[in-house]
Amino acid sequence: MAPRTLGTVVVHPLVLLNISEHTTRTAAQSKAGTLTNTPLICGALLGRQTENQSEVFLSFELKFNEQDGQSSTTLYELDDRHYLTRVDQMKQIFPEDEFIGWYVVGSSTRVSPAIAALHQQIMRGHPTALLLVFDAAFETGEGGASLPLAVYETLPPTRVERAKLQHNHGADHDDSTTVVDYYVESASDSGIPLEADTVWASHLVPLRIAIDSGEAERVAIEHVANVSRPTTMEIMLGEEAMVGSRSHGSGGDSSAPAVLTSKMATFLASQRNAIDMLHRDITVLKTYVGEVISGAAPFDPEILQLVQRVLCNRPVVQNDELFDLAMRQEETNFQMTMYLANITSTASVVRNLSHRSNAALSAARNKHQAYVNVNRESGMFEGGMSSMFGGGSRHARQRGFGHFR
Amino acid sequence: MDAADALKLFELDNNIVPLSASDEKVYCYDGQLQSDQLDQRPWRADPRYYRKVEISSIALVKMVMHARSGGDIEVMGLMLGKVVGQTMVVLDAFALPVEGTETRVNAHHESYEYMVQYLEQCQAAGRQEPVIGWYHSHPGYGCWLSGIDVETQMLNQKFQEPFLAVVIDPKRTMSAGKVDLGAFRSFPEGHIAAKSQDTDSDGFQSVPLNKIEDFGVHADKYYPLDVGYFKSSLDQRLMERLWRKHWVSTLSQSPLITNGEFTTLKMLELAEKINIFSKDAKKNVSAGQIIRESDAIAEEVSQGYASNMIKKRLFGGT
Numbered sequence: 001m002a003p004r005t006l007g008t009v010v011v012h013p014l015v016l017l018n019i020s021e022h023t024t025r026t027a028a029q030s031k032a033g034t035l036t037n038t039p040l041i042c043g044a045l046l047g048r049q050t051e052n053q054s055e056v057f058l059s060f061e062l063k064f065n066e067q068d069g070q071s072s073t074t075l076y077e078l079d080d081r082h083y084l085t086r087v088d089q090m091k092q093i094f095p096e097d098e099f100i101g102w103y104v105v106g107s108s109t110r111v112s113p114a115i116a117a118l119h120q121q122i123m124r125g126h127p128t129a130l131l132l133v134f135d136a137a138f139e140t141g142e143g144g145a146s147l148p149l150a151v152y153e154t155l156p157p158t159r160v161e162r163a164k165l166q167h168n169h170g171a172d173h174d175d176s177t178t179v180v181d182y183y184v185e186s187a188s189d190s191g192i193p194l195e196a197d198t199v200w201a202s203h204l205v206p207l208r209i210a211i212d213s214g215e216a217e218r219v220a221i222e223h224v225a226n227v228s229r230p231t232t233m234e235i236m237l238g239e240e241a242m243v244g245s246r247s248h249g250s251g252g253d254s255s256a257p258a259v260l261t262s263k264m265a266t267f268l269a270s271q272r273n274a275i276d277m278l279h280r281d282i283t284v285l286k287t288y289v290g291e292v293i294s295g296a297a298p299f300d301p302e303i304l305q306l307v308q309r310v311l312c313n314r315p316v317v318q319n320d321e322l323f324d325l326a327m328r329q330e331e332t333n334f335q336m337t338m339y340l341a342n343i344t345s346t347a348s349v350v351r352n353l354s355h356r357s358n359a360a361l362s363a364a365r366n367k368h369q370a371y372v373n374v375n376r377e378s379g380m381f382e383g384g385m386s387s388m389f390g391g392g393s394r395h396a397r398q399r400g401f402g403h404f405r
Numbered sequence: 406m407d408a409a410d411a412l413k414l415f416e417l418d419n420n421i422v423p424l425s426a427s428d429e430k431v432y433c434y435d436g437q438l439q440s441d442q443l444d445q446r447p448w449r450a451d452p453r454y455y456r457k458v459e460i461s462s463i464a465l466v467k468m469v470m471h472a473r474s475g476g477d478i479e480v481m482g483l484m485l486g487k488v489v490g491q492t493m494v495v496l497d498a499f500a501l502p503v504e505g506t507e508t509r510v511n512a513h514h515e516s517y518e519y520m521v522q523y524l525e526q527c528q529a530a531g532r533q534e535p536v537i538g539w540y541h542s543h544p545g546y547g548c549w550l551s552g553i554d555v556e557t558q559m560l561n562q563k564f565q566e567p568f569l570a571v572v573i574d575p576k577r578t579m580s581a582g583k584v585d586l587g588a589f590r591s592f593p594e595g596h597i598a599a600k601s602q603d604t605d606s607d608g609f610q611s612v613p614l615n616k617i618e619d620f621g622v623h624a625d626k627y628y629p630l631d632v633g634y635f636k637s638s639l640d641q642r643l644m645e646r647l648w649r650k651h652w653v654s655t656l657s658q659s660p661l662i663t664n665g666e667f668t669t670l671k672m673l674e675l676a677e678k679i680n681i682f683s684k685d686a687k688k689n690v691s692a693g694q695i696i697r698e699s700d701a702i703a704e705e706v707s708q709g710y711a712s713n714m715i716k717k718r719l720f721g722g723t
Contacts, residue, residue, distance in 0.1 A: 216473030341703035
């Protein structure tokens with residue numbers, strides 16, 4: 001039987017974050033001892049399916065009831081009522097998304113016997129359900145480039161030797177490099193008699209995983225990646241510590257951020273990160289090509305052709321008149337904007353200055369009122385000054401406002 | 406199949422998920438601790454008791470996506486979370502099947518039923534946090550509370566404290582490529598806010614002219630909270646992996662091009678405001694507002710220009 005793959009499954013980052021949150025929360029609760037039963041972190045995947053592509057947009061937690069006794073074959077039983085209510089709720093808001101599979105969190109991306117047993121239950125209602133296994137124990141760092149998950153497609157059941165089933169149930173596959181075929185036994189009502197030592201079972205075929213995000217999702221994810229901070233003790237302690245150091249008084253300035261970070265700095269940092277990535281990837285290519293030349297790595301024309309293509313892309317535009325013109329225009333626009341912004345703030349500074357000097361001058365005039373009155377004869381001085389005050393302030397106000405554009 | 410063996414594979418206690426100590430605290434709900442804090446009703450004595458909001462990664466992504474899915478229509482939903490000292494922590498959010506028009510977002514009867522049912526299901530699935538507030542979208546006109554929003558918020562704060570209002574502008578979020586979000590709490594009825602420079606120095610918002618009256622009339626009935634965002638250590642590790650697929654878009658986009666139209670719009674809007682201001686300084690436009698808006702535009706443009714220069718250096722040959 002030739003393994004047939006359905007192609008690609010597109011997973012949205014929202015789903016990954018949802019699984020991550022579910023995992024973190026369950027783990028935290030389990031550590032704190034507030035969980036009543038054994039944590040089983042799984043949920044439903046909602047999305048759309050076309051002939052050769054599935055796309056997972058959403059997910060929500062599933063509830064499994066723990067079976068007592070050792071008699072039953074499974075320890076957990078899916079809570080159907082809970083599941084149906086939630087599907088119904090999701091449908092009200094996201095009417096286009098269907099149940100297409102489920103996720104489970106484990107310590108690797110392999111299908112363990114426990115997962116197979118759960119999948120068997122899901123298959124009763126959804127014979128072609130996808131199975132996403134999320135590896136919560138994945139390592140970070142240079143080595144891991146792929147995402148810590150695997151998605152399996154359930155093929156229609158075929159007659160399979162029982163031995164194959166044993167294969168994925170019995171033996172332990174600590175050696176993760178070997179490709180293992182997973183089979184899940186399925187109930188068959190076809191009535192076709194089975195030969196000895198064969199069962200009806202569905203083959204689980206791993207799918208290629210792609211990550212895609214909608215535009216709003218992309219912005220939000222970038223925010224999480226670059227702006228969100230890892231949890232700190234500060235969040236838990238609340239702000240008691242900080243409040244002490246803060247002036248109470250007016251209650252006015254309460255929203256001043258504790259750490260001032262400029263938007264420009266964040267922006268440049270994200271650009272720098274991206275360039276770092278580019279650099280790292282180019283280094284990988286360089287090392288590979290170097291190794292091929294020195295004979296340390298095998299010569300693979302396909303890979304080298306890809307490398308070639310990347311290199312061809314590099315100087316896309318060089319000495320192109322139109323491009324230079326466009327760049328110059330953008331530069332002019334930029335400088336014009338800066339110029340306008342500067343004029344605006346300068347106008348405001350001038351306005352403030354005129355307000356203040358007016359206030360100061362009129363205060364001074366009041367103070368010297370007596371003196372001015374005594375010297376009424378001189379007239380010129382008083383009149384001159386007051387016209388300067390009055391006229392000046394009117395003048396300044398008009399000028400300041402009028403040119404405030 | 407051996408049942409005991411199956412169970413073993415699901416044990417999480419043996420540190421499959423490496424959690425930092427702070428993750429444990431943040432993601433674990435302690436009902437006793439919560440009610441202890443709430444019993445004191447600290448917001449009675451100090452209307453500005455809650456000063457800060459911390460939003461989890463999943464809540465943020467859900468809210469932004471939901472706001473965006475509404476297009477020009479306002480959408481709303483609820484947030485789940487808890488309070489820690491003077492901080493409100495938002496851990497999750499969910500959408501409600503209500504669509505508002507313009508500035509009229511109001512929860513109806515059927516959405517109330519939906520809410521109750523949703524909460525039940527959440528609790529059954531192990532999410533214990535109660536509702537801590539509501540969010541809704543202001544497509545294109547910035548994050549602030551309209552008169553109706555203030556009323557809704559006051560009502561909620563009266564009956565289900567602690568309650569928080571979050572507003573998201575999906576249009577500005579998209580055009581600026583940055584999440585545009587504000588968090589607010591209203592003052593109790595009859596409270597007179599210390600006016601002064603308050604509305605000036607607090608959360609800066611550029612409000613379109615046709616909304617500015619609504620904004621101005623109600624601006625002193627609520628106050629903005631400082632918004633922070635957090636992610637768990639698992640999120641962090643996941644993001645590192647995702648970033649490997651994501652960085653290309655950071656380099657390949659030009660903010661000058663993607664935001665061009667929006668920047669022009671903002672400039673026109675600003676020019677109009679300056680016009681109004683120069684005619685009558687007593688109107689709803691203040692000098693500080695104008696300066697901040699013009700500075701914000703300048704900053705965005707200079708970011709775009711900086712990225713252009715970087716790319717020119719990188720890819721532009723000599």
